[in-house]
Amino acid sequence: MKTIFVMVKCELGKAYAVADEAVTSVEQVSEVYSTSGQYDLLMKVYLPETADIGHFVTEQLQTLPGVKDTFTYRVQGILRRFLFVAGGGPMGEGKAGWVRVAGRGDLAGGEVIGVEAGGRSIAVYDCDGELFATDNICTHAYACLSDGWLDGTTIECPLHAARFDVRTGQVLDPPATEDLKTYPVRLVDDDIEVKLD
Numbered sequence: 484m485k486t487i488f489v490m491v492k493c494e495l496g497k498a499y500a501v502a503d504e505a506v507t508s509v510e511q512v513s514e515v516y517s518t519s520g521q522y523d524l525l526m527k528v529y530l531p532e533t534a535d536i537g538h539f540v541t542e543q544l545q546t547l548p549g550v551k552d553t554f555t556y557r558v559q560g561i562l563r564r565f566l567f568v569a570g571g572g573p574m575g576e577g578k579a580g581w582v583r584v585a586g587r588g589d590l591a592g593g594e595v596i597g598v599e600a601g602g603r604s605i606a607v608y609d610c611d612g613e614l615f616a617t618d619n620i621c622t623h624a625y626a627c628l629s630d631g632w633l634d635g636t637t638i639e640c641p642l643h644a645a646r647f648d649v650r651t652g653q654v655l656d657p658p659a660t661e662d663l664k665t666y667p668v669r670l671v672d673d674d675i676e677v678k679l680d
């Protein structure tokens with residue numbers, strides 16, 4: 484998934500209406516901020532990797548009533564919160580499925596990071612020093628929970644605000660209806676390991 488930010492210039496007096504319309508009718512728009520200066524609004528948008536940004540902006544955002552102009556820029560990623568594990572094979576020899584996904588120092592207290600291991604995208608959480616791991620992709624649509632907000636043992640999806648208990652994977656709030664898959668986690672010296680199936 485890729486994240487883009489779109490600055491939007493609106494017709495006079497239309498900024499609130501455009502913001503409302505974007506949030507309610509364009510599924511990919513997760514947040515809208517009012518701004519000062521040349522543009523009136525800033526929209527945070529999540530798109531599938533294969534999506535064409537230009538088409539999305541011209542067809543879904545520039546056509547909203549009251550939009551005069553847009554300026555788009557793309558975010559490459561939040562490196563501190565998302566790690567790629569080189570060679571994270573699914574079943575390390577003799578380790579019964581345990582795979583190192585991060586160093587303990589990569590995950591601060593109360594934070595979540597996304598890792599790639601064994602071909603899966605996994606979110607690892609530090610909840611008051613206790614570690615948990617779930618699938619990183621929301622069960623509702625395509626959003627990375629590692630881009631969301633961790634509050635205690637609850638993770639909120641950044642796209643439509645579904646919430647899950649990271650200890651059990653259970654859905655706490657809609658629009659998601661399907662629980663997340665969870666993974667056993669352990670600390671071996673300074674390594675965080677996740678047990679894949």
Ligand code: FES
Pocket residue numbers: 621622623624625626640641642643644645657658659
């Ligand atoms: S993608 Fe819709 S709630 Fe997560």
